[in-house]
Amino acid sequence: MLNNADFSKRLQKVIEYYSESASSFAEKIGVQRSSISHILSGRNKPSLEFVLKVLSSFPEVELYWLMNGKGEFPKIESQNRQEPIAPVSKKDDQNLFTDSKNENPVEPKNSDLLKNLNHKSSNGKIIERIVIFYSDGSFSNFENS
Template sequence: MINSAEFTGRLQKVIDYYNESASSFAEKIGVQRSSISHILSGRNKPSLDFVMKVLNSYPEVELYWLLNGKGNFPHHPLDNQTPPPKISEAQKKLPSENGNQISIPTEAEKENQITPPPSDSEIEKIVIFYKNGTFKSYKP
């Protein structure tokens, strides 16, 4: 069970870390200002929806830390990983062994790249996600 007083302290730490007022924090996560006020005063306990809005708006906030105080804040998920080596623009255009230029895709190109499925696969469902949070699902 979540200790409300400790949760409130951690929530206040998040608000202070980002130099937000309770009002601007509420606006950023998409809740009413009174919700923040009631949680900070201890009148109300945070809902799951409230916690998820905090996590979605502030990726450096770790769920386990926010709920239980264990873990790190701010959480930087890439801290434990070695970053990939930087490739200069000149290196991207070096000729390969057969004389053709090597084309290294940009991050945007990688994001839009589609990997073909194995030849024995069938399409079960196609889902299109829209930026407004809605989606459409199609079955062949």
């Protein structure tokens, strides 16, 4: 579950890092000033759309850090991460999350996901991280270490 107070502290840190006012930050991410005010005060929780706008406008902000406080800010980009990500074919996607006996979708197990993190794609790239978003707003993050 998202802790509003902690999220607002991290959002404030982002705003200060970029030397923005709440108004200019709101303008840059394309939301109303009141949205920032309500989130910073703890009155409202951030929507998924809000979080995605922050991430797309400020690439140094890492999702996992912003949501949970784990990880680092600003995000340190490695050179190989700047290459475009190769699309996953429907067949590859089905292989990760289907039961090979009857081709029905199954809930992925942590061990299955972690095993697949070391899978090399057809172009030789290794999966670095898998993030799964659930319908209740929570998510799971699996990183290759």
